[in-house]
Every structure is written in structure tokens, then in C-alpha cells.
Amino acid sequence: MAEISPSKCRLIRYGDTNAVETFNCDFRQAFGNVQVWSDRWNFEFPIAEQGKSFIRINRIPLTFTRTGQYTLEVSQ
Numbered sequence: 001m002a003e004i005s006p007s008k009c010r011l012i013r014y015g016d017t018n019a020v021e022t023f024n025c026d027f028r029q030a031f032g033n034v035q036v037w038s039d040r041w042n043f044e045f046p047i048a049e050q051g052k053s054f055i056r057i058n059r060i061p062l063t064f065t066r067t068g069q070y071t072l073e074v075s076q
Contacts, residue, residue, distance in 0.1 A: 004028045009036060010061070010073040027062075027074050034064070036074060043072055 009025035012018070025038040032047030034056075045064050050056050057063040061073040 005076050007036075008075045009038065009041075010075075011041065012071045012073075014068055014070060025074065027076060036064075036072065 005027045007025050007027040009023055011021045011023070013020075023038050023040065025036050025041070028035045032050075034043075034045040036043040036045075043064070045054055045056065053066065055065045055067070057065075061075040063071060063073050065071045
């Protein structure tokens with residue numbers, strides 16, 4: 001069972017009106033699959049899709065980008 005870590009998230013949305021939100025979130029990683037959720041947003045990043053539908057950058061903060069849609073930064 002994966003541990004859930006309270007975290008801080010920053011969501012940068014791309015499009016007609018670029019928007020940035022910072023909020024508390026929960027982070028869980030198991031077998032390379034990542035889930036991030038909050039009161040407003042839920043994200044899933046399956047390991048099988050890494051490099052296909054999203055880009056993961058292992059740094060501080062941990063970053064997930066869906067090109068042209070959004071970037072999610074997770075700080076634990």
C-alpha cells in the first residue's frame with residue numbers, strides 16, 4: 001500500500017487565459033503510478049503513459065506536464 005503525502009501543488013494552465021493556482025493536495029505514488037488530488041482537482045499519471053501523454057521531471061518540485069494543457073508542480 002502506498003503512503004499518501006500531504007503536499008503543496010501549483011497548477012499552471014495553458015490556453016486562451018493562462019492561469020496559475022496554488023493549493024494543498026495529497027500525493028500518492030505506487031509502482032511508478034502517481035495520483036494527486038485536492039478539493040478541486042484530481043490527476044492521474046500512469047507509468048505506462050509517461051513520455052506519451054505527459055512528461056515527468058523528477059526534481060524539486062516534482063513536475064508533470066501535459067503539453068499545451070497544463071503543468072502540475074508537487075512539493076512534498
